[in-house]
Amino acid sequence: MTRALQLLFFVFVRVVVTFVLGLNVRRRELLPEDGPAILVANHNSHLDTLVMMSLLPLSKLSSLRPVAAADYFLKTRAMAWFSLNILRIIAIDRSRATRREDPLAACHEALNKGEILILFPEGSRGAPEEMTALKKGIAHLAEKNPQVPVIPVFTHGLGKSLPKGSFLLVPFFCDIFVGEPIAWPGSRDAFMTTLGARFAALSTEKDFAPWE
Amino acid sequence: MTLLPIHIAIAGIWGILILASLIVFTLTRLQPTADHSELVQRTTSWWAMIAVFTAAFLLSRTFSIVIFALVSFLAFKEYLSMIPTRRADRRVLFFAYLAIPVQYYWVSSEWYGMFAVFIPVYMFLFLPFVMLLSQQTEGFLKAVGTLNWGLMLCVFSISHAAFLLVLPVDGPGSVGGTAASGAGLLLFLVFLTQFNDVAQYTWGKLFGRHKIVPQVSPKKTWEGFLGGMLTTTVLAVLVAPLVTPFDALHAGIAGAMIAGAGFIGDVTVSAVKRDLGVKDTGALIPGHGGIMDRIDSLTFTAPLFFHFTRYLYT
Structure with a gap:
């Protein structure tokens, strides 16, 4: 039943993403055909997760798992139900005090099952269309799963359409740049440097219209 | 369903499309090493666009x-x-x-x-x-x-x-009042505007020498513009009896006006793109660029042709 609801919801999402927004995807062929894989993207808007999930065919929906903060996405009962059953997030506990085991355990398990994780290493949406420092959790995840390809995806325009703190969706075409998969370089620092460099390169591929 | 002149006109457009596709196909066979991908994409996109418009015309x-x-x-x-x-x-x-x-x-x-x-x-x-x-x-x-x-x-x-x-059009040749004649006029406008784009491009490719506004659009030449205008005007006179109430003189003026305004619309959008530093307005239509790249001429021809028709025939 929830699977059917999920499918229905994402068919609706795809219609909105295609007609109201409109995506211009560069190098779609670099997206993984099967898991395990990790997609990492910059974070500007609540639309990010939905758009990232729309990039892969509907048949892959059941193996897509966005990784999201428990304190935000499980805040209310309704939101928790939606996050866990429709988005099917892997909830991460961000508060250090209550952490006993590896906070990424559920992510490792999902990768072992061959699922595709979607991560936003900036952690928060922040100011729209501006990238902030990347958090290191992704490096820990990549270190534990060195064979899993990490694919950087840079999006532009979603923060213009629906920035943090707004409920008014304003249509804009959105640019999506898929990067080459990153192989595990041997150390967490090297991984973070590579990831940062990839995002820097992807984000300067096109001159975006100023938005101030 | 009775066969109206507008159906013959639509069939004619499909005929041109099939002919153009055959030419492109032959070209890719004759020159297998040359890169025809943009031409092939463009032609494929024309099939999609013409299919949508045919469906729209026939449905309601x-x-x-x-x-x-x-x-x-x-x-x-x-x-x-x-x-x-x-x-x-x-x-x-x-x-x-x-x-x-x-x-x-x-x-x-x-x-x-x-x-x-x-x-x-x-x-x-x-x-x-x-x-x-x-x-x-x-x-x-x-x-x-x-x-x-x-x-x-x-x-x-x-x-x-x-x-x-x-538009409630009257005058000689109108097909019993509103609906049919309105669709005919729209078909006339859209077809000639798009045809003129292709004609100016083709004439320019074949004989283009003297540039018109090189700082705005370096590929636009007088040879392309005038050749396109001549072809479009002749075609307008030929197809007008089929779908419009125009006599030969008015059809010729409408054709020349569509060719001239279409050119100006095209270079106007080119000027905007140059100002913004972009090559295409988008990537919605493979081979053509964005939708603005396809309808740039129509933004100028539509209001002018509309008022021309409204002034003379309503």
């Missing part, structure tokens, strides 16, 4: 109007995605988008008076008012100017093509 008038509203929406979205905008104006842009369904509602309700003034008067006055509510004056004039210009180009201009569908 309302469906055709909805298709034009959608074209306006896509073009306006492309325009707003391409130009510099201000964060503070998100709500203003939202209202500007809402003008699209309203404008096309005036079309479908055949209210010419409101159709003609809604965007140039009411939206023109309303948008700066909403914009000043955010009290951000820096860049105000540029923001309101570019927004109104985009609305005029993508929505107001293009909606004139759709209004042809409901």
Whole structure:
């Protein structure tokens, strides 16, 4: 039943993403055909997760798992139900005090099952269309799963359409740049440097219209 | 279903498309090493575009109007995605988008008076008012100017093509009043505008020497422009009896006007792209670029052809 609801919801999402927004995807062929894989993207808007999930065919929906903060996405009962059953997030506990085991355990398990994780290493949406420092959790995840390809995806325009703190969706075409998969370089620092460099390169591929 | 002249005209367009596809196919066979991918993509996209318009023409008038509203929406979205905008104006842009369904509602309700003034008067006055509510004056004039210009180009201009569908035309050759003749005029306008683009391009490729506005659009030549204008005018005179109430003289004038205005619309959008430093307005139509790249000529031909027809035949 929830699977059917999920499918229905994402068919609706795809219609909105295609007609109201409109995506211009560069190098779609670099997206993984099967898991395990990790997609990492910059974070500007609540639309990010939905758009990232729309990039892969509907048949892959059941193996897509966005990784999201428990304190935000499980805040209310309704939101928790939606996050866990429709988005099917892997909830991460961000508060250090209550952490006993590896906070990424559920992510490792999902990768072992061959699922595709979607991560936003900036952690928060922040100011729209501006990238902030990347958090290191992704490096820990990549270190534990060195064979899993990490694919950087840079999006532009979603923060213009629906920035943090707004409920008014304003249509804009959105640019999506898929990067080459990153192989595990041997150390967490090297991984973070590579990831940062990839995002820097992807984000300067096109001159975006100023938005101030 | 009775076979109307407009059906013959649509069949003729498909004939041209099939012929063009055969030529492209032969070309790829004769020169297997050369890169024809853009030409092939362009032709494939023409199939999709002509299929949508044929379906719209045959299904219903309302469906055709909805298709034009959608074209306006896509073009306006492309325009707003391409130009510099201000964060503070998100709500203003939202209202500007809402003008699209309203404008096309005036079309479908055949209210010419409101159709003609809604965007140039009411939206023109309303948008700066909403914009000043955010009290951000820096860049105000540029923001309101570019927004109104985009609305005029993508929505107001293009909606004139759709209004042809409901224009009560009379005169010799009109097919019993409104519906059929309106569709015929729209077909005449869209077909000749698009045909003229291709004709000017082809003449320019074959004989192009003398550039017209090299700083704006380096590939536009006098040879292409005049050759295209001649072809389009001749074609206009030939097809007018089939789908319009025009006599030969009026058909010739309409054809030449479409060729001239189409050229100006094309280079105007080129100037905008050059100013913004982009090559294409988008990537919606493979081989063509964005939707604005495809309808740039129509933004100028539609209102001019509409008023030409309205003045002489209603």
